[in-house]
Amino acid sequence: MLAPYLLVFLAFVVYPITYGLWLARHPASYVALYNDPVFARAVVNTLIFLIVGINVKMLIALFLSGFFVQSRTWIRWLSVLFILPWAVPSIPTILSVRFMFNPEWGVINNLIFKFTAEDGPNWLNDPAIGLTLAILVHIWKSLPFWTLILMTGRLAISNDMFEAADVDGASWWQKFRFITWPSMQTLYLTCTLLSMIWTLGDFNSVYLLTGGGPADLTHVLSTLGIRYLRLDQLDLAMASIVCAMPLVLPLVYFMMKRLSR
Amino acid sequence: MRMPTLREIGNEAKLLLIGIPVLIWTLIPIYHMFLFAISPKQDAFAGKLWPDHPTLQNFRIVFNQQHYFLRDFWVQFGNSVVIAIAAGVLTLIIATLAAFAISRLRIRGGRTVMNLALFTYFIPAAFLAVPMYRTMGNYGLLNNHWSLILAMVTIASPYAIWVLKQASDKLPLELDEAAIMDGATPLQLFRMVYLPLMLPSLVAVGTYALLLAWNEYLYAFLLLSKDTEITLPVALGNFLAADDSPWELLMTTGFIYALPPAAVYYAFRRYMVGGLTAGAVKS
Numbered sequence: 001m002l003a004p005y006l007l008v009f010l011a012f013v014v015y016p017i018t019y020g021l022w023l024a025r026h027p028a029s030y031v032a033l034y035n036d037p038v039f040a041r042a043v044v045n046t047l048i049f050l051i052v053g054i055n056v057k058m059l060i061a062l063f064l065s066g067f068f069v070q071s072r073t074w075i076r077w078l079s080v081l082f083i084l085p086w087a088v089p090s091i092p093t094i095l096s097v098r099f100m101f102n103p104e105w106g107v108i109n110n111l112i113f114k115f116t117a118e119d120g121p122n123w124l125n126d127p128a129i130g131l132t133l134a135i136l137v138h139i140w141k142s143l144p145f146w147t148l149i150l151m152t153g154r155l156a157i158s159n160d161m162f163e164a165a166d167v168d169g170a171s172w173w174q175k176f177r178f179i180t181w182p183s184m185q186t187l188y189l190t191c192t193l194l195s196m197i198w199t200l201g202d203f204n205s206v207y208l209l210t211g212g213g214p215a216d217l218t219h220v221l222s223t224l225g226i227r228y229l230r231l232d233q234l235d236l237a238m239a240s241i242v243c244a245m246p247l248v249l250p251l252v253y254f255m256m257k258r259l260s261r
Numbered sequence: 262m263r264m265p266t267l268r269e270i271g272n273e274a275k276l277l278l279i280g281i282p283v284l285i286w287t288l289i290p291i292y293h294m295f296l297f298a299i300s301p302k303q304d305a306f307a308g309k310l311w312p313d314h315p316t317l318q319n320f321r322i323v324f325n326q327q328h329y330f331l332r333d334f335w336v337q338f339g340n341s342v343v344i345a346i347a348a349g350v351l352t353l354i355i356a357t358l359a360a361f362a363i364s365r366l367r368i369r370g371g372r373t374v375m376n377l378a379l380f381t382y383f384i385p386a387a388f389l390a391v392p393m394y395r396t397m398g399n400y401g402l403l404n405n406h407w408s409l410i411l412a413m414v415t416i417a418s419p420y421a422i423w424v425l426k427q428a429s430d431k432l433p434l435e436l437d438e439a440a441i442m443d444g445a446t447p448l449q450l451f452r453m454v455y456l457p458l459m460l461p462s463l464v465a466v467g468t469y470a471l472l473l474a475w476n477e478y479l480y481a482f483l484l485l486s487k488d489t490e491i492t493l494p495v496a497l498g499n500f501l502a503a504d505d506s507p508w509e510l511l512m513t514t515g516f517i518y519a520l521p522p523a524a525v526y527y528a529f530r531r532y533m534v535g536g537l538t539a540g541a542v543k544s
Binding site: 001002004005006008009011012013015016017019020023064067070072074075078080081082083084085087088089090091092093094095096097099100105107110140144148197198200201202203204207208211221222223225226229234237238241244248251252255256259260 | 276279283286287290291293297307354355356358361363366370371372374375377378379380381383384386387388389391392393394395399411412414415418422475476478483494497500508511518519522526527530534
């Protein structure tokens with residue numbers, strides 16, 4: 001009964017990875033990679049994307065999880081809508097954002113023109129703005145999921161402790177500091193690590209918004225591999241992925257240890 | 262009815278101060294897409310927040326394939342449906358068998374398989390895409406729907422196995438023992454005891470795999486390229502290649518493409534949220 005999965009695993013995980021590693025065996029690939037300014041830029045972008053994107057996302061999720069556990073009918077309705085970004089596919093919504101920032105007919109510049117009678121900037125032509133918007137799109141898309149997870153963490157805390165704290169006249173910060181956070185910090189850490197792995201694999205946010213441009217300045221590692229692939233430089237594509245492994249493997253090891261306990 | 266105290270009003274106001282920005286932030290890209298779908302071309306590009314004359318004309322154009330980019334709309338829609346259903350069903354079969362073997366029969370090596378599955382689950386999909394593309398080429402599956410179906414099964418089944426194993430561990434072992442006492446074979450145990458009890462988790466996992474395949478862009482765009490073989494998201498991506506993209510039609514097509522997953526998600530919301538979030542992070 002394990003055979004069907006093992007077959008899939010061998011054919012589509014083991015074989016491709018082994019084959020990929022074999023393709024990435026030449027030291028020359030890594031020299032070429034090192035000398036490609038696009039690679040260096042992609043590494044920096046990836047780190048910015050990870051550090052800023054994940055921390056901002058997780059902190060907002062932590063905050064919003066506290067908001068959504070409040071029992072109000074309107075908050076329950078809002079939480080139903082709030083899931084939408086996660087429930088709908090990313091391509092139409094990211095293209096929608098891309099269109100909003102179009103310099104000529106996008107709604108943002110239309111509004112800027114209406115109020116200031118001046119043309120707005122060409123947003124996505126600036127790599128810093130492009131990367132920022134890609135991070136925002138990533139947060140928009142994945143925030144609901146993490147909020148939901150952290151909500152389950154909050155709901156698991158027994159209400160008695162909050163009631164006792166209320167009797168003692170604790171402030172909301174004291175309640176968070178001494179009750180909520182201690183019981184959620186392991187979950188928060190796990191979520192942050194898992195989110196790191198998934199963010200590393202987020203191809204859509206950057207590719208569909210900026211396409212890696214302008215001038216290949218907004219690539220991250222996940223779009224870089226595909227860029228080399230499309231340029232028919234398969235060895236470079238694989239080498240760039242191998243370069244990400246020192247970041248990925250410790251995370252994978254830690255997550256596997258945590259989950260298979 | 263009791264009058265709310267000043268403090269309660271203040272609390273409500275604070276919550277609204279959070280709730281309103283959250284609502285706007287959540288809906289803007291989706292509303293923007295919807296707005297273009299129901300706007301005539303001239304209204305759409307004038308930066309109006311609601312069209313003067315809302316229309317379904319764009320939907321008519323898409324459904325009748327009356328644009329160069331939409332020649333194969335229905336074929337591509339069909340491709341998406343077939344691939345999503347095939348990936349969902351296959352994942353469900355593979356994952357259910359594996360979870361049953363690992364959790365209930367406690368087959369030797371089950372733990373190892375579980376760890377292998379977890380390992381795959383944690384490999385970022387975009388990184389596996391590059392070698393997977395070459396592998397599919399070696400297998401001669403490029404431009405064949407099976408390549409995308411199998412790729413999606415590969416990506417979906419680890420998580421599916423994980424979620425199903427978690428759920429089956431919760432079923433009491435006494436059930437199995439009782440069934441075996443009554444002379445049930447493992448196969449009967451699987452069919453008559455296990456499957457009915459696991460139904461909610463099976464729905465969650467099947468839907469998960471289905472939506473994953475329906476929503477997938479990267480693998481679809483790498484593995485399929487012929488206009489009559491591609492799925493809807495790839496077709497949407499191809500709109501971008503043109504200098505004069507018909508954005509109102511792109512948004513309309515995007516809206517149509519986004520509706521089924523949203524509908525499926527809301528139909529199975531109870532199962533999805535319970536089944537999937539529990540599996541994502543064991544708390």
